[in-house]
Every structure is written in structure tokens, then in C-alpha cells.
Amino acid sequence: MSKYEALTGDQAVATAMRQINPDVVAAYPITPQTETVEFFAEYVANGEVTTEFICVESEHSAMSACVGASLAGARVMTATSSQGLALMWEIVYIAASYRCPIVMSLVNRALSGPINIHCDHSDVMGMRDSGWIILFSENCQEAYDNIIQAVRIAEHPDVLLPVVVCQDGFITSHAMERVEVYDDAEVQAFVGTYRPKWSILDVDNPKTYGALHFYDYYYESKRQQAEAMAHAQRPILEVTNEFNRQFNRHYGLFEAYRLDDADVAIVVANSTAGTTKVVVDSLRAQGLKVGLLKPRVFRPFPAKELANALCHLKAVGVMDRSIAFGSMNNAGPLFLELTAALAIHGVHIPIADYIFGLGGRDIKPGEIESVYRDLLRIAETGKVERLVTYLSVRE
Amino acid sequence: MATKLIPKELAKKPDRLSPGHRLCAGCAAPIVVRQILAAIDDPVVVANATGCLEVATTVYPYTAWRVPWVHSAFENAASTIAGIESAYRSMVRRGKIPDRNVKFLAFGGDGGTYDIGFQALSGALERGHQFVYICYNNEAYMNTGIQRSGATPLGAHTTTSPAGSVIPGKQQMRKDLTAIIAAHDIPYVAQAAPTQWKDLMEKVRKAVNCGGPAFINVLSSCNRGWRHETYETLEITQLAVDTCYWPLYEVENGVWRLTYKPKEKLPVEEWLRRQGRFRHLFRPENRHLIDELQAEVDRRWERLLFLCGETFSA
């Protein structure tokens, strides 16, 4: 039997980790992810898990130890934020290219400098081309659910890629919410036992991992990695659907909220999607046909599915919680990629980008409403006057 | 019964590092690695830091390693092996895999050990993982073309500490990493050389059986960087030992012990003279560097004798 508990996002992730009881966890504290590591350390200390917990001296070593443990055939997890992820960077790529099914909880926090501890998505956007599967979570429940699914997705024999599960720093990680926590045994049955095909501990069949690949082989190894990513969507949906059936959820590649009959829509990930739903409801009550698309699977990017879901609209607004500096019009990464997806799939509708919430700057319903009003104007005129707008910033 | 450390017995064991690798003729690293692997009868798993040993033994699709082996990056051999060792302990404890008495080794050059990988090594030692870290110490970044490291001795010419007309080679003494590792108070720390092969192999045996983390710093000549003939490798290594530039000792559970005492302590000049990287030191205006190096060798040797209980004052 599942039960409802009041949990923060960090605690929700730690709870999932307790239920998964991985073979190895290697992690290092950083705000706002720290509580996850602390809760997990407590589970270890109290014997609630039998995980080998490596309390490393840096995130670089955390990811390195995760890679080593994963190659040994262990089920491996870690958690970090911002600077921690930045310090891992070198090994983040290696984890993906060595096809290590590591699961990471990433509590999104702005990257330095200047230093800041609050939410934005500059950390995860830095790893978007690193070869990891990336999942977004709107709230504590989704963070919890995504972590459980991530294990199965990562270890799926047709995937074997690391998975990162994002949630918003403080907004989700430190907000206490009502979370449906499933029965331990049910979660354990869902994740099952990891049966790796290869292990560096197979001393009778010694293998070399991470050999030097020159121009004669490196390219093929990268080509294979692209192939793995290209085929990851089906297994992701398989695992998602199984999870939905078992735990009565409705996850997909993204969530469409009052989108079908909408004229305009906002595309926004993580916690702000929750605020946006409230705004959608209030504008709908005024008779305005507005909707929301909330991405869940960001890597592999579901370009065609997104284009299909948005093609009937008269205007689209992307809300980006980070800037791709020096890119076209200094837009955000989500906007850039979605724009390309729409163009490639022959969807030609006006689209604009709204940067918001950098370094944890609050985003209020009124500002989201102003985006919708902007989009409704664009829908009417068919003209985008400002491609990129920086919301609620002193300029 | 462990294989006896006599050539007749050891020669019967299959090589765990195969011939055909691409390390240079004259390189001491494969000698060191083969001696180490031959000393261990149990299964081993190896993590290797980026460097000459790694690149030259695993050019895909070939590998010279007949034991499980991984390379991840330059500075993380210690944390990578820590992850593997933790996974092993976890899965054995959970009954997922049998306990095969696997030994975990990490190999790193001096760059990967003294410099960029120092933090990861220190952390892994402090956490008490059961592994042996071997530094094959050729006293510079050789893989990238002979750049200085924290292990490069005073006065040595490297491509980033060139002997110029104003600055005659490296300006700093090397750090005493073996002593720094000993300060971690781990069960076993040693310094060794492939010339005293039996001493090295005995140290490896103690290291893998010490019940905790262990570290062995092995002098490993690079004829390209040190500038000597390929056949002089071991002769010059012996001079490093006999000048007490590279003393052989161990620190077992905090007890320091000399494992080799030269019959006659030779002047460090005898070792320097044989290597092109020190050639410029023999010009009159640079002689003072030889004196400084000698004084430092003497100071560290005296301290070591004291720590080993060979003398009563330092």
C-alpha cells in the first residue's frame, strides 16, 4: 500500500534512493542538493539501506567513482547541483561514452559567477550534449517518480546510458509537499535487479575498458553513442508506460495542459510549469484560449512529437531559465532547440523566448500572464516584435 | 602458497602484461608493471591514469593487459578504483558475486599522482579503500612531451622548465610525496625501484595484503626525458638508489624501515652526469645547483635514517 507523506524534493529523492537501495552511492554535498546526501547518509547509518556509500572528497571523484562502480556492474547513484556538476564535467562525458547506467539527481542551481545558490537551469543546460538522458520534474512527486523510472531507463539493455533527473533548487528541493510514497516492495519489484552483461570484476574474462581510440575508431564509438540516444525514446516510453500502469500516473515525453484547443501556449520546464497551470486556469476562466506544454524528456529531444503537439497554435512562447550566451539573439537553449524542431518539421508559427528566473529570481503569476497576453497579441498580428524578452530584470 | 620470489618460479607464471605494447625501448614502466603483476597471485583489477603507460598499452583495438583494466581520465585513477573496489565489496556483501580475493591496483605517472591526481588519491587513502596505488615515477609529464611535474628534481631540463640562458632548468626541489602519503597514516607506504626487483615485489605483497590502502612510489626512468641510452635504464636507476637520491624504504603501520642501504653513498653527481637533462648543470655558472641538490639529498637522507631508527638525531 502506498501512503502520503510530507516530503521536500530532496527528501523525496532520498526516499526513492532508500527504496532502490543501490549497490553504490558516491556523492558530495552542495546546496541545494545537500539534504539528499544527508538523508541518505542517515539511512546508511541506521541500516535502512545496505548501499556502499562513498562520501568522496569532490564531485570529480564522485562521478569517477560512479563510473568505476558502474563498470563493475553495480547499480550506482549520485546527486549534485551547479558547481558540483561543473566539477564533474570531464567525467560526465566519460560516463555516457562508457555506457554507464548511472542515475543522478540534479537539483538545478545557477552556475557561478557570481556565486549564487538559487535555482536556474544553467547547470543542466551545460550537460545537454554530454550524452545523458535528461528528465525534468515539476514537483516533489515527479522527482520521486522520475528517479524510480530513471533506474530502469538507464539499465534498459537497449539504452545503457546515464540518466539525470532535474528538479528546481529550493523551489522544489526545499518545498514540503504531499508525496505519494509507494510500498517499498513495489518499488523494489519495479526496479528489479540489475543484471549487467559485462563487468570489470569478471576476472576470468579480462577486458580493457576505455582504450585509446584514435581517428581510426573514435568516430565509430561516437556514432554508436548517437545510435543509442536515437533509440532511447522507445525504451523510455516502455518504462514510463509500465510505471503509469503500476502506479496510476500519466507520464509521457511531455505534459500537455489544456493545449488541444488552445490558441497560444507556453513551453516551460520544472516548477514554473506548476505556476503556469494556475495562470492557464485563471485566463481560461476569462475565456482566453491558452495552454501549456511541459517538457519531461529533454534528452533525447522529442522534436517530432513536440512539433506535432504545438503545430495547431497561433503563437508559442518558450520560457527559458538560462541563457545560451552568444547564441542567436542570446536566446535560451530550450527556445533554440524547439525553434529548430518546428522549422524542420514544417511548423511555421510565431515563436518568442522569455528568459526568466535566473539565480532564483521569483517568477510570479502576473509575469506569466503578461507572457500569455504578449502571445495573444502575437497571435493576432502574426508578428514577433521581440524575439527574446528578459522578464522582470532591471535593464 | 604464494609463488616464491625466485626467477625460476616467477618465469613459470604467464605474463599479465603482454609483449607488443608500444612503450619505448628503454622505458622502465613495463618492467615495473610486470614485476608488480608477477608479485601478485590473486586476481587483480587495474585502473590506469592517463599517461604513457595507458596510451601505449591500449591502442584500440589492441590491449596488452591480460587483467581487467580501465582508463577513465588523468587525475582520477584513485577515485575510479575506489568505485570499483566499493562495488566489489558491496556486491560480495550482498551475495551478488563470489569473493575471489580480488586485488585492486591503480597506476599513475608522477603527473597523475603528485600533481593533478593528488586530491583524488589523498581522498581515497583517507577513506580507507582496499587498493594499492602505484606511482611509476619518471619525474615529468612524458606522454605530452617531457614537461615538469612536482616530482621533477631541481635543475632538470624539461620542455616547461627549459635550461635557458637566464634560467637553468627547474627552479624548485621536488616534493617528497612518499612522506606526504606516509602522513596519511595508512597501513603501508613504500618507495622502490625496479633494480631491486625482489624488494619491490616483497613490498607489493605487503601492500596488497595490508588490509587497507597502500601506496608505492617506484622510480621509473624515461630515457627520452632523462636523456640516456636505452640500455642504461637500470644502471642509472641503480645510481639514483646508491646516491640516496632515491632511497628504498617502507612505512608499515607507522614504522619506518630502510629496505636497502648502499654499501657506499655515492655523490649525486654520479647520477646527474649520466643524464642529458642535467647536462647544463655542469657548466661552472650552474655548479651551485648541484651543490644545492646534494645538500637536499643529504638532508632528506639524514632525516630518513633518523625516521628509520638508523641514527638518533636528525
Ligand SMILES: Cc1ncc(C[n+]2csc(CCOP(=O)(O)OP(=O)(O)O)c2C)c(N)n1
Ligand atoms: C585534465 C587533463 N589535463 C591534461 C591532460 C594532458 N595530459 C595527458 S597525459 C599528461 C602527462 C602525464 O604525465 P605523467 O602522469 O607523469 O605520466 P607519464 O606520461 O610521464 O607516464 C598530460 C599533461 C589530460 N589528459 N587531462
